[in-house]
Amino acid sequence: MNRVNKERHVYIFKSPEYFRRFFPNEQPLLKIGMAKDVSKRMEDLRGKCGLFDLARVSDCEDRPMEFYWKVEEVVHTELLNFRRLFNCKKFRNAKGTETEHQEWFAVDEEAALRTVQRWRRFTELEPYDENGILKDHWSRMIQPKNMEHPDAEEQWNDSQSRDIRWTKWLDEGAKECDNV
Numbered sequence: 001m002n003r004v005n006k007e008r009h010v011y012i013f014k015s016p017e018y019f020r021r022f023f024p025n026e027q028p029l030l031k032i033g034m035a036k037d038v039s040k041r042m043e044d045l046r047g048k049c050g051l052f053d054l055a056r057v058s059d060c061e062d063r064p065m066e067f068y069w070k071v072e073e074v075v076h077t078e079l080l081n082f083r084r085l086f087n088c089k090k091f092r093n094a095k096g097t098e099t100e101h102q103e104w105f106a107v108d109e110e111a112a113l114r115t116v117q118r119w120r121r122f123t124e125l126e127p128y129d130e131n132g133i134l135k136d137h138w139s140r141m142i143q144p145k146n147m148e149h150p151d152a153e154e155q156w157n158d159s160q161s162r163d164i165r166w167t168k169w170l171d172e173g174a175k176e177c178d179n180v
């Protein structure tokens with residue numbers, strides 16, 4: 001495969017009406033995933049899972065990337081506390097039981113978008129070598145002494161403080177990166 005063929009988009013999907021109808025007492029979930037053809041993935045999910053109003057959260061910084069899987073991995077890790085199993089109402093496996101889908105998050109759109117865009121920006125600084133291993137500069141940046149640690153009073157679901165903390169870390173790393 002050539003380089004372009006390996007590139008994928010990281011997307012955020014929402015399906016607000018679906019979740020209001022089937023899970024009225026819960027925060028609507030968002031799916032954060034990766035695809036080569038986002039429209040096709042959306043069509044697949046609409047049909048397979050009955051997500052009738054599935055739509056993409058608008059993302060003006062979207063572009064296909066080679067290290068899309070790193071973006072997704074880091075985003076999923078940051079949002080781990082918001083991850084939910086989505087008990088699909090339509091798709092049943094071979095045994096006829098309901099299927100639980102991965103990659104769904106009870107997080108608001110803005111926080112999801114900020115997270116995706118931040119780690120996309122990080123990945124564009126080419127912090128990984130060809131094997132997906134962090135280069136020296138960024139390995140140093142993730143040492144505990146080079147990271148700010150959340151204050152005791154920061155709540156686990158305080159997306160804004162978390163965003164500020166990581167954005168600062170990224171900006172500092174990017175600045176030093178230029179000087180290496």
Ligand SMILES: [Zn+2]
Binds near residue numbers: 048101
């Ligand atoms: Zn499904």
